[in-house]
Amino acid sequence: MKKILFFLSLSLLMISCNEKQEKPIDDNQLTAEEKSDSTNIKTFFNTALTNGKSYEWLRDLTQNVGGRLSGSPEAQMAVEWGEKVMNEVGLDSIWLQPVMVPHWVRGEKEIATYTTNGVQKNVAICALGFSVATPNSGVLAEVIEVKSLEEAEALGDKMKDKIVFFNRPFDNTLIHTFKAYGGCVDQRVRGAAICGKFGAKGVIVRSMTNSIDDFPHTGTMSYGDLPAEQHIPAAAISSLAAENLSKDLISNPNLKFYFKQNCETLPDAPSFNVVGEIRGSETPENIFVVGGHLDSWDLGEGAHDDGTGVVQSLEVAYLFKKNNIKPKNTIRIVFFMNEENGTRGAKKYAELATLNKENHIGGLESDSGGHTPRGFSIDANSANTTLLQSWKKLLSPYGLHDIEKGGSGADISPLKDENVTLVGYRPDSQRYFDYHHTSRDTFDKVNKRELELGSASMASIVYLMDKYLYGDTPVKL
Amino acid sequence: MKKILFFLSLSLLMISCNEKQEKPIDDNQLTAEEKSDSTNIKTFFNTALTNGKSYEWLRDLTQNVGGRLSGSPEAQMAVEWGEKVMNEVGLDSIWLQPVMVPHWVRGEKEIATYTTNGVQKNVAICALGFSVATPNSGVLAEVIEVKSLEEAEALGDKMKDKIVFFNRPFDNTLIHTFKAYGGCVDQRVRGAAICGKFGAKGVIVRSMTNSIDDFPHTGTMSYGDLPAEQHIPAAAISSLAAENLSKDLISNPNLKFYFKQNCETLPDAPSFNVVGEIRGSETPENIFVVGGHLDSWDLGEGAHDDGTGVVQSLEVAYLFKKNNIKPKNTIRIVFFMNEENGTRGAKKYAELATLNKENHIGGLESDSGGHTPRGFSIDANSANTTLLQSWKKLLSPYGLHDIEKGGSGADISPLKDENVTLVGYRPDSQRYFDYHHTSRDTFDKVNKRELELGSASMASIVYLMDKYLYGDTPVKL
Secondary structure, three states, rough: OHHHHHHHHHHHHHHHHOOOOOOOOOOOHOHHHHHHHHHHHHHHHHHHHOOOOHHHHHHHOOOOOOHOOOOOHHHHHHHHHHHHHHHHOOOOOOEEEEEEEEEEEEEOOOEEEEOOOOOOEEEEEEEEEEEOOOOOOOEEEEEEEEEEEEHHHHHHHHHOOOEEOOOOOOOOOOOOHHHHHOOOOHHHHHHHHHHHHHOOEEEEEEOOOOOOOOOOOOOOOOOOOOOOHHHOOEEEEEEHHHHHHHHHHHHHHHHOOEEEOOOOOEEEEEEEEEEEOOOOOEEEEEEEEEEEEOOOOOOOOOHHHHHHHHHHHHHHHHHHHHHOOOOOOEEEEEEEOOOOOOHHHHHHHHHHHHHHOOOEOOOOOEOOOOOOEEEEEEEEEEEHHHHHHHHHHHHHHHHOOOOEEEOOOOOOOOOOOOOOOEEEEEEOOHHHHHHHHOOOOOOOHHOHHHHHHOOOHHHHHHHHHHHHHHOOOOOOO | HHHHHHHHHHHHHHHHHHHOOOOOOOOOHHHHHHHHHHHHHHHHHHHHHHHHHHHHHHHHHHHHHOOOOOOOHHHHHHHHHHHHHHHOOOEEEEEEEEEEEEEEEEOOEOOOOOOOOOOOEOOOOEEEEOOOOOOOOOEEEEEEOOOOOOHHHHHHHOOOOOOEEOOOOOOOOOOOOHHHOOOOHHHHHHHHHHHHHHOOOOOEEEEOOOOOOOOOOOOOOOOOOOOOOOOOEEEEEOOOHHHHHHHHHHOOOOOOEEEEEEEEEEEEEEEEEEEEOOOOOOEEEEEEEEEEOOOOOOOOOOOHHHHHHHHHHHOOOOOOOOHOOOOOEEEEEEEEEOOOOOOOHHHHHHHHHHHHHEEEEEEEEEOOOOOOOEEEEEEEEEEHHHHHOOOOHHHHHOOOOEEEEOOOOOOOOHHHOOOOEEEEEEOOOOOOOHOOOOOOOOOHHHHHHHHHHHHHHHHHHHHHHHHHOOOOOOOOO
């Protein structure tokens, strides 16, 4: 009986294992050339998953440098760190591109509070990037809740001396969370510009997240062409605080909200893009850019945004070198500075590319987090888009199914041209806005395998682009 | 200039948002019937993502009941919890299926240590399920490291009075982590049966995980038909401890390893499967089973294994009822007892199905964690496999690309028959073995959206199976 049970339990165990078998590519469906590509792609994945460097690089960047907002001492440390790790990989050449960047500082931790029904509530807030400070005594005012810029604009003079509270939540029914972000972020970026015009005392904006929690999400804002005297302080409040405030405003519409923040925009500061390359073996004048951004918001450690993109980009070069796979064209790794509040690094990079008459044939950016791979978004002409989509059978065994037309990324998009093939790496997005621009964006939120699979995914598409894309036409900027 | 910068930054922002646009199904590619299906599927996802219940159910089960090994008071609490939540959903009928289950208890926390080069090292271990205890004084012996059952068997009498250390790691190059698990778990299940035969004093087995960390992973083992006097204690040691011990054995091959554990197998205990159903509107005699397992290992909270499968299964019923979508056939939700160490609940369920001449036409199991959806594994005849794969265009917008032939799950596979279509839900597996069977398998590791997307994915395939699969032939068990 025991023996029967033993084999029964073993056979159940085997069912349980067999059911989860690896599905290799059916070699019979591949041409000889595709088999060779398939082998090289497998090599990238094997190396990343067994000898990857990205996770330890990320640990170093996030835990020893930490948050690294443009202009900060940490951003300068990150530049030095970037040179160091590029040297470790042994790139053919490494240099810094000087660029002046905005220098906004948060100052002391923000505070916010209101009292309703005799109960004082402390509210989790943080200043938005580029916001002015409140007066030293803070701002105390009644609150008007709105769901859109249009609704705010329609208030006109009614918002004078009030705090305007933007509270349109993410549409959680959208499967791709970046779409929900795109549907809300106008409140954060433009809210203060609209309300400053009508004499509001400040704006508070519901945090950009799918979840209900008590972490405020910072991010950039702009006063547009509003005169300086109309600039009003702008803060993000946590989604939980937004829900509570909205309820409290129903029972107590005249409650007064208080907040105080101490942020300041200092004069522009010198900084750098960090650049390194593997020189092409056949047509080194043709360049593929692979990059992420080195700066991050100050609240967390800049792990998923965008430490992961930085270390994955460098790991692309490492995977080529470690496996002695020599690209025909030049693979250039760029750690862009200042994506978060200005994209000055991206602009400088494109400006120099024009100035130096460089021939960019393509680019790949990783700035959507370091979660498990899902695919790529392609910003290219139809022929090249079709070509990239034809690689699905080589890429889908690695979970790379979503290979669709779309944008690439903020740092490489200034290179956009009919003949330049730009690609954005697209990992799974479900958890991304739990961490984005908050104190929770820390190293421990990144999974080693997910990160490494991303590096190998990126190396694979760079390998295919290097081999099969032609880049005869110089980029026209 | 400021205005230019404002619009430039806005346009960059828009690029950054547009590039991540939701890609809806192209309606022109769908038949009228498929459009209706597409609408219902979207409804499942919208409801799960905005009014889902699974996350709060999971919080309750994991945090108020906790780990719930078969035969424990917590397992009985989980049964009562199961009845309660099924009642909340308002299923047409709810009942318990009595089943006798193994009752193994861990006892006091295990300890393990060894001394090398004058340094005493404490080792993270845990007893394997069904293992005997060590003597009260523990086991102290020299260690022989092996990488496989074959290597152990070949040692023969050389292992007498020794501790055999099974140290074959996961193959991290396998993209699907369950495959790596399948390639190692024989060491855990059968190691002690082989070594007990030759008079070893105990076995210690490297934890079943992709990562290097200090958490021991428990799991079931078996002595097979070995006489009781040859049963030797079996423990898992953390992957980090395994790496260190392996190194220390090189410099100090005669080091003595000590461990002590206090576990015990008590007489079988009474327990239950919890069952509830929505009665079919047209052919209620045809049954689809949807389930996960209610029991869990004792070390954590049984969150990903398999609290998520339990709450997702119930959410399938909730999504049908909430949206007033009436299945033609009966949808039966089952919380199986004792998947982890015996699958007695599964066997009892299948036995009763035969006894009661029930006509099962299909089943769906969720027991691979609660991470982001990837697809389904199909265990069915060719015609039905092809039919399920034809639904890819309806399912792929939700990240469900991997719809392949394979196994289903340990709890529904006893229903296997040529005419029964069994399906396993397959979420992303990259992080799963970071938590599996450890103290880390806790509620906080589950992401709300990922969990809810899984529920809706499951409801969608049940909806399609209910509508399009015919089940004229009774199940033959």
